[in-house]
Amino acid sequence: MERVKTGIKGLDELIGGGVPEGSSVLVAGSCGTGKTIVSLQFLYKGALAGEPGVYVTFEESKKKTITQCQQFGWDIEELENRNLFDIYVVDTDDLDEVLANIRSKVDKINAKRLVIDSLTMMMEHGTIYRSRISKEVGKREKEKVKSRFPMKGFEVTRRDIYAVVGEINSLETTSFLVSEAGDGGEYISRDTISEFACDGVIQLTINELGGEIEKLLSVRKLRGTEITMTLSPINFTKTGIEIEE
Ligand SMILES: Nc1ncnc2c1ncn2[C@@H]1O[C@H](COP(=O)(O)OP(=O)(O)OP(=O)(O)O)[C@@H](O)[C@H]1O
Numbered sequence: 146m147e148r149v150k151t152g153i154k155g156l157d158e159l160i161g162g163g164v165p166e167g168s169s170v171l172v173a174g175s176c177g178t179g180k181t182i183v184s185l186q187f188l189y190k191g192a193l194a195g196e197p198g199v200y201v202t203f204e205e206s207k208k209k210t211i212t213q214c215q216q217f218g219w220d221i222e223e224l225e226n227r228n229l230f231d232i233y234v235v236d237t238d239d240l241d242e243v244l245a246n247i248r249s250k251v252d253k254i255n256a257k258r259l260v261i262d263s264l265t266m267m268m269e270h271g272t273i274y275r276s277r278i279s280k281e282v283g284k285r286e287k288e289k290v291k292s293r294f295p296m297k298g299f300e301v302t303r304r305d306i307y308a309v310v311g312e313i314n315s316l317e318t319t320s321f322l323v324s325e326a327g328d329g330g331e332y333i334s335r336d337t338i339s340e341f342a343c344d345g346v347i348q349l350t351i352n353e354l355g356g357e358i359e360k361l362l363s364v365r366k367l368r369g370t371e372i373t374m375t376l377s378p379i380n381f382t383k384t385g386i387e388i389e390e
């Protein structure tokens with residue numbers, strides 16, 4: 146199996162050298178845990194190594210993304226000029242259009258890496274997709290009039306997320322999908338489903354200890370890989386982040 150280096154020092158060592166090529170990894174955490182930085186570093190380091198990457202954002206402007214990268218000395222504009230990096234700031238809530246645009250961006254630079262920031266926003270903003278799904282619900286309600294299943298909404302969401310992750314997998318890029326975390330408890334993502342639909346899960350958390358706040362990373366799952374499950378502190382350096390052993 147080919148492995149793709151995450152570009153985050155200390156992380157590849159926990160996952161047998163890198164994530165399996167073509168896999169989709171959920172990067173889950175609550176606000177400010179470092180999801181965007183982890184994902185941008187994955188793209189930046191990949192691009193430096195000659196693997197083009199596309200950053201899809203629902204949340205940040207292009208300018209903010211460039212600034213966030215500059216603090217670590219990552220010149221993404223220069224990589225963009227060399228067709229090693231592209232950024233797509235989503236400006237439509239038509240999910241079919243979003244997916245088509247991602248595909249054309251990926252094809253254009255022959256991207257090997259992809260980041261969606263965030264999958265949570267993508268699912269919440271997919272209005273056309275939703276209306277199509279609700280037609281499906283109507284159909285199912287007719288078919289199963291006597292169904293006692295009380296969680297139709299939940300069932301639809303699950304199918305919806307699996308369908309979108311399936312579309313992303315069909316791009317054959319190695320993908321980091323950012324996900325907003327729930328409020329603790331037994332689920333990793335707020336939607337409670339994404340972690341099952343993806344091949345891997347990197348969880349980012351915050352630990353408060355004696356007035357100090359520590360950011361932590363743990364690999365929760367990675368299909369086809371023996372992983373070391375630790376809660377590892379994230380260190381910020383001048384050139385990016387690294388994971389403490
Ligand atoms: N150079 C740095 N040194 C220390 N901490 C930093 C540095 N740069 C950013 N941070 C921390 O990283 C956090 C932002 O990381 P990032 O934007 O990746 O989080 P996020 O999980 O994507 O947040 P959100 O959910 O709001 O999108 C900030 O809260 C900040 O505290």
Ligand SMILES: [Mg+2]
Nearest residue numbers: 180181204262
């Ligand atoms: Mg972010």
